[in-house]
Amino acid sequence: MKDRFCRPAIASKVDDMVQYDVVFIGFPVWWYREPSIIDTFAESYDFAGKTIIPFATSGSSGIGDSGSNIGEPAKGAGVETGQRFKAKASAEELKTWAEQYM
C-alpha cells in the first residue's frame, strides 16, 4: 500500500466480463483508499463503455478518492462516486442500496 503502483496478483478471473454493462466493485477502505488489488482488478479487464459503481466498508473514513482512483486503471469506464458502508453493514442494506441501479 506504500507503493501506489503496486499490483498484487489476483488468483482467479471473471469468466466473461463482456456480458456486464454495470459492475459493482466492493472493497474495505485501507488507508483512505481502495486496496491495491482492486487496482489490479480494474486493470485486468476492458471496462470501456461500462459503468463501475464502487462501494466500500470502513471503520469511519468515507470512500474518498477510491472512485477516481479506480477510474485511472479502468480505462474508458464511467465510474460513479459510490457509497461507503459501516464495517458490519448487512446484506439487506447493500441490497436495498444496489437496487437503485437495477
Ligand SMILES: Cc1cc2nc3c(=O)[nH]c(=O)nc-3n(C[C@H](O)[C@H](O)[C@H](O)COP(=O)(O)O)c2cc1C
Ligand atoms: C490495513 C487496513 C487499513 C485500514 N484503513 C482504514 C482507513 O483508512 N479508514 C477506516 O475507516 N478504516 C480502515 N480500516 C478498517 C477497514 O476498512 C474495515 O475493517 C473493513 O471495512 C471491514 O471489512 P472486513 O471485515 O472485510 O475487514 C483499515 C483496515 C485495515 C486492515
